[in-house]
Each structure stands twice: as C-alpha cells, then as structure tokens.
Amino acid sequence: xxxxxxxxxxxxxxxxxxxxxxxxxxxxxxxxxxxxxxxxxxxxxxxxxxxxxxxxxxxxxxxxxxxxxxxxxxxxxxxxxxxxxxxxxxxxxxxxxxxxxxxxxxxxxxxxxxxxxxxxxxxxxxxxxxxxxxxxxxxxxxxxxxxxxxxxxxxxxxxxxxxxxxxxxxxxxxxxxxxxxxxxxxxxxxxxxxxxxxxxxxxxxxxxxxxxxxxxxxxxxxxxxxxxxxxxxxxxxxxxxxxxxxxxxxxxxxxxxxxxxxxxxxxxxxxxxxxxxxxxxxxxxxxxxxxxxxxxxxxxxxxxxxxxxxxxxxxxxxxxxxxxxxxxxxxxxxxxxxxxxxxxxxxxxxxxxxxxxxxxxxxxxxxxxxxxxxxxxxxxxxxxxxxxxxxxxxxxxxxxxxxxxxxxxxxxxxxxxxxxxxxxxxxxxxxxxxxxxxxxxxx
Amino acid sequence: xxxxxxxxxxxxxxxxxxxxxxxxxxxxxxxxxxxxxxxxxxxxxxxxxxxxxxxxxxxxxxxxxxxxxxxxxxxxxxxxxxxxxxxxxxxxxxxxxxxxxxxxxxxxxxxxxxxxxxxxxxxxxxxxxxxxxxxxxxxxxxxxxxxxxxxxxxxxxxxxxxxxxxxxxxxxxxxxxxxxxxxxx
Numbered sequence: 163x164x165x166x167x168x169x170x171x172x173x174x175x176x177x178x179x180x181x182x183x184x185x186x187x188x189x190x191x192x193x194x195x196x197x198x199x200x201x202x203x204x205x206x207x208x209x210x211x212x213x214x215x216x217x218x219x220x221x222x223x224x225x226x227x228x229x230x231x232x233x234x235x236x237x238x239x240x241x242x243x244x245x246x247x248x249x250x251x252x253x254x255x256x257x258x259x260x261x262x263x264x265x266x267x268x269x270x271x272x273x274x275x276x277x278x279x280x281x282x283x284x285x286x287x288x289x290x291x292x293x294x295x296x297x298x299x300x301x302x303x304x305x306x307x308x309x310x311x312x313x314x315x316x317x318x319x320x321x322x323x324x325x326x327x328x329x330x331x332x333x334x335x336x337x338x339x340x341x342x343x344x345x346x347x348x349x350x351x352x353x354x355x356x357x358x359x360x361x362x363x364x365x366x367x368x369x370x371x372x373x374x375x376x377x378x379x380x381x382x383x384x385x386x387x388x389x390x391x392x393x394x395x396x397x398x399x400x401x402x403x404x405x406x407x408x409x410x411x412x413x414x415x416x417x418x419x420x421x422x423x424x425x426x427x428x429x430x431x432x433x434x435x436x437x438x439x440x441x442x443x444x445x446x447x448x449x450x451x452x453x454x455x456x457x458x459x460x461x462x463x464x465x466x467x468x469x470x471x472x473x474x475x476x477x478x479x480x481x482x483x484x485x486x487x488x489x490x491x492x493x494x495x496x497x498x499x500x501x502x503x504x505x506x507x508x509x510x511x512x513x514x515x516x517x518x519x520x521x522x523x524x525x526x527x528x529x530x531x532x533x534x535x536x537x538x539x540x541x542x543x544x545x546x547x548x549x550x551x552x553x554x555x556x557x558x559x560x561x562x563x564x565x566x567x568x569x570x571x572x573x574x575x576x577x578x579x580x581x582x583x584x585x586x587x588x589x590x591x592x593x594x595x596x597x598x599x600x601x602x603x604x605x
Numbered sequence: 606x607x608x609x610x611x612x613x614x615x616x617x618x619x620x621x622x623x624x625x626x627x628x629x630x631x632x633x634x635x636x637x638x639x640x641x642x643x644x645x646x647x648x649x650x651x652x653x654x655x656x657x658x659x660x661x662x663x664x665x666x667x668x669x670x671x672x673x674x675x676x677x678x679x680x681x682x683x684x685x686x687x688x689x690x691x692x693x694x695x696x697x698x699x700x701x702x703x704x705x706x707x708x709x710x711x712x713x714x715x716x717x718x719x720x721x722x723x724x725x726x727x728x729x730x731x732x733x734x735x736x737x738x739x740x741x742x743x744x745x746x747x748x749x750x751x752x753x754x755x756x757x758x759x760x761x762x763x764x765x766x767x768x769x770x771x772x773x774x775x776x777x778x779x780x781x782x783x784x785x786x787x788x789x790x
Contacts, residue, residue, distance in 0.1 A: 378754065382754045385755065385758035413764070414745060429636065
C-alpha cells in the first residue's frame with residue numbers, strides 16, 4: 163500500500179494511462195487479492211495519499227469509501243479521480259464483509275480502473291457507472307446460477323455478482339484476442355487524446371458513444387464467459403468469433419437432437435399409446451408407486467444381464483451396430499410405415515449419443531452409463547450375436563406393448579433423482595409388483 | 606439459477622399434458638400429425654417453463670400461434686389467448702436501439718476509411734466474422750432477429766439450458782420405451 167501511494171504520488175502527472183495501469187498491476191500482484199481495492203482506491207485517489215486503508219476490515223473500508231466520496235464530490239469534475247472509482251466501490255460494497263473472499267485476484271480491478279479513468283472525463287460518467295452497475299446487478303442475478311450450477315444461494319449471489327464483475331472485467335482486460343487488445347489500447351490513447359483534443363478531431367463519434375459502445379462490448383464478453391461454461395469444449399477458445407461458432411454448432415446440434423428424438427418418439431407412439439394418454443389421469447401418487455416398480459424391474463433385469471453377459475460380447479454388438487447394413491433393417495420398417503432413412507439414423511444416433519452425452523458432462527446422472535450397458539445386454543439377450551437389435555424390437559413393438567404413460571415419467575424421474583432411486587426400500591417391492599400387474603390388466 | 610431437474614420435471618409434465626390435450630381432440634393421427642403434435646407440445650412446454658419471461662419463449666409461443674391449425678391448440682394448452690401483438694412490437698426498446706446503432710455503424714464504417722492505421726485489417730476481418738456469426742445465431746434462436754448483442758447472448762444461454770433439458774427428457778423417454786419394448790413381461 164505504501165508502494166502504491168508512493169509510486170502514484172511520484173508519477174501522477176507524467177505517466178500515460180497504460181503505464182499507470184502496469185504499475186498498479188505490479189503492485190497488486192505483490193500484494194495479493196485484497197489490496198486490489200486498496201490499489202484501486204489509493205491509486206485513483208492519488209491526490210489524497212493519506213488514505214492508507216487497513217488490509218482487513220471491510221467496514222473500515224466502507225467508511226473510507228464514504229469519506230472519499232464526500233471528498234470527491236467536492237472536487238471539480240476533470241480531476242475527480244475518485245468519483246468513478248468510489249462509485250465502482252460502492253457498487254461492489256453492497257455487501258462489504260463478504261467481499262473479502264479468499265480468492266486470489268492478482269489484478270482484480272485493472273479494467274475497472276481503466277474504465278473509471280475514462281469515465282472520469284465524461285460529464286455523464288456517473289450516470290454511466292450507476293447505470294452499468296444496476297444492469298450488472300440485475301443481469302448477474304440471473305446468471306449466477308449458471309456458473310455455480312445451482313449452488314449459489316440468494317444470499318450468496320451479491321458476492322458472486324461482485325466477484326464475477328471484477329473477475330470478468332479483469333478477464334476482459336486480459337483477453338487474448340489481438341483485435342480487442344489493439345482496439346482497447348488504441349482507444350485508450352484515443353480517449354486520452356480525445357479528451358485533450360476534443361475539438362480537433364473531426365467527425366469521430368463523441369466519447370459518450372464510444373464509451374457506451376465499450377460498455378456494451380464488455381457486457382457481451384461477460385455473457386460470453388457464462389456461455390463458455392455452458393457450452394462444452396469452449397474453454398480453450400477465446401475470442402468472440404470462435405466462441406460464437408461453437409455456440410452456433412452446439413445450438414444446432416441440440417435442435418437436431420430434439421428433432422430426431424421427436425421423430426423417434428412419434429414413431430414409438432403408435433395408436434396404442436394415445437388412448438392410454440387419454441385414459442390415464444394424472445395421479446401423482448400412482449407415479450410414485452410406479453417409479454419403484456419400474457426401478458425394481460430395471461435393476462433386476464440389469465443385474466441379471468450384466469452378470470450373464472460377457473463384456474466382449476458387448477463390443478461385438480457395438481461393432482454390429484455400427485457396421486450393420488441398412489438393408490437388414492429396411493425390410494422390417496415398412497410394416498411400421500416409417501421410412502428407413504428416418505429411423506435408422508435415429509437409432510444410430512440413439513446408440514452413439516449416450517457416449518457422447520456422457521462426455522458432454524455435467525448433467526448426466528449415473529443411470530445413464532447403465533442405460534448403455536442395459537442396451538448392450540438387452541441386445542445380447544434378445545437378438546443373439548447376429549441380428550440388429552432394433553429391427554427385432556420394432557417387429558415386436560406393434561403387437562404388444564406394456565407401455566404406460568406414467569412409466570416414462572417415472573423412468574425420467576429416475577434419471578432426475580438418482581439419489582432417490584438408489585436408496586430404495588425393498589419392502590415395497592411386493593406391493594409394487596401387484597400395482598404393476600394391476601396396471602397391466604388395465605391395458 | 607434453475608435447478609436442471611426441476612426444469613426437466615416441469616417440462617415433462619407440461620409436455621405430456623399438451624400431448625394429451627392434442628390427442629383428446631383427434632383420435633387417430635398419422636405419423637406426421639403425431640410428430641407435429643409432439644413437437645408442438647414440446648415447444649409450448651419448453652416455452653411455458655420460462656413463463657414468458659424470456660424473449661425466445663415469447664417468440665416461440667407467438668410463432669406457434671401464428672399458424673392457424675396450431676392456434677386453437679395453443680390457446681387450449683396455455684389456457685389463455687397468446688398476446689395479440691406481434692413479436693416485433695414487444696421489442697420496441699431494442700429495435701429503436703438497433704436502428705440507432707445500425708445508423709451509427711454505417712456512419713462509423715464510412716468514417717473508418719479515414720483512419721486506416723488505428724484499425725488493422727485483421728480486426729476488421731474479425732469484426733466481419735463476428736457479425737456473420739451473430740446473424741447466424743440470430744437465425745437459430747426463435748425470435749432472435751430482433752435482439753441486440755447483449756440480450757442475444759443472454760437469450761442463447763437460456764435457450765441452451767432449456768434445449769438441454771428437453772433433449773434429456775426426450776432421451777429418457779426413448780430409453781424407457783426401449784426398455785418397455787424389450788421387456789414386455
């Protein structure tokens with residue numbers, strides 16, 4: 163902190179903005195996370211070097227902030243370095259004690275410093291800062307859960323909002339795309355020059371416009387960070403264009419998957435199903451009973467088959483899935499009235515995406531690998547080593563189906579609540595089997 | 606933000622409900638009709654899980670209700686008439702901003718010729734790429750053409766989450782059906 167004030171006291175008027183930023187970076191790297199705020203504060207308040215902030219207490223910092231704000235307001239605008247900074251601090255100090263997060267942020271507020279510095283020059287700068295802060299708060303409240311996957315609670319969200327804001331600002335400052343850096347650096351120069359030669363430059367958009375432009379750009383890049391977490395495989399790609407590309411591919415693939423599955427489901431849902439849809443009412447109780455029935459059924463079958471089947475057979479079945487010619491299945495499909503090209507890719511995609519889905523990560527529960535195993539074991543059991551599994555299953559489909567609409571939901575609930583499924587009481591089995599038989603009799 | 610499981614459950618419930626409503630109207634449907642019914646119900650269910658808080662959901666519902674056949678079903682499912690105004694109207698704020706911004710962009714582009722040193726060719730190319738891709742993304746997202754950059758990214762985020770949930774629910778359905786078929790005991 164001493165260093166901070168000292169260097170800034172020395173180099174107040176001589177350095178360019180970039181050099182000032184670099185000095186600040188060095189200081190903050192030395193001092194660790196927290197003095198980021200100290201650094202911000204003391205560096206931007208270089209006329210007021212007497213502010214030595216204590217390293218720990220957020221409350222004290224808050225007091226100092228209030229003092230600085232009071233002082234800053236009394237100063238005239240061009241040289242009010244602290245105003246923008248303190249407005250940023252006031253934004254981040256919406257919950258002061260929690261800000262002292264043990265997160266190392268070597269350069270937490272560089273870009274915010276830079277931004278405030280440019281905002282100082284604008285007459286509408288406070289408005290911009292506050293507007294930005296409001297928007298950020300609002301948006302971050304929505305976005306917090308994306309990063310943490312539902313872990314962050316409401317009380318915790320302001321913390322992550324502020325840390326996210328700061329970390330994102332830091333990252334936007336430090337992003338690797340050359341164009342951004344060049345434009346930012348050049349705009350840094352331009353801003354400085356524009357301020358000084360504000361009339362000399364002909365025609366360029368006024369500073370408030372470019373400022374708004376930059377605000378907007380930074381907002382966009384913040385959101386892109388969230389998207390990076392959401393879209394798999396985006397971690398290595400920096401830069402807007404590449405990430406947009408990934409996002410587009412991902413959205414397209416998701417939409418295609420939905421389409422494929424809709425097709426498959428529509429082919430499954432023959433006329434046998436819809437009467438059931440209509441007849442069975444929505445009884446939640448019944449579903450819960452059925453969950454257990456299905457789970458029981460599922461697990462028994464699975465355990466039987468996994469015990470019986472040789473793993474090598476699984477691989478051979480997989481090979482068959484991939485290499486099996488379409489003509490073998492095409493013969494079966496006309497009875498169902500589907501076009502072969504519609505369902506074969508669907509099925510292949512159904513077999514292959516489970517592996518893909520697992521790699522997509524994050525949302526797959528543990529049941530899904532057992533899905534894959536179950537498919538393999540079923541295939542081994544039902545069709546023998548040669549025939550293509552699903553062709554045989556299609557021929558069996560129409561005549562008999564013990565399909566129950568609620569069964570789907572329960573199986574889906576199985577996937578959803580893996581914990582509930584695994585902790586399964588066995589004394590309910592007998593009652594469930596009866597329930598299952600009862601349902602079958604209904605159909 | 607939203608627990609993914611609760612989203613999935615909600616989606617499934619609404620979807621099944623929508624399908625049942627549809628099938629209560631028509632008894633025997635061909636494959637294509639069924640497919641349409643399923644897709645429509647899925648779209649509506651997905652959109653209604655957001656409860657019209659996001660732009661894409663509003664656009665989805667508006668698109669669904671535009672077509673005459675679907676309109677009745679849509680109203681039936683959602684229990685209320687969809688907002689009569691078109692999607693474009695709901696984006697008055699954004700359209701104004703985009704109009705201004707587009708004017709400013711052309712203005713800037715014309716002026717960019719005057720300062721070749723500041724903007725290198727690479728950054729210009731990069732900008733063009735980004736623009737092309739944002740246009741593509743907008744075409745993918747329902748109701749995305751009227752969004753500006755910031756909201757576009759937010760909406761994409763939301764849409765991706767909903768799509769993921771939808772895909773997983775459907776996958777469950779398909780695996781369940783497979784199980785049932787292969788295990789008719």
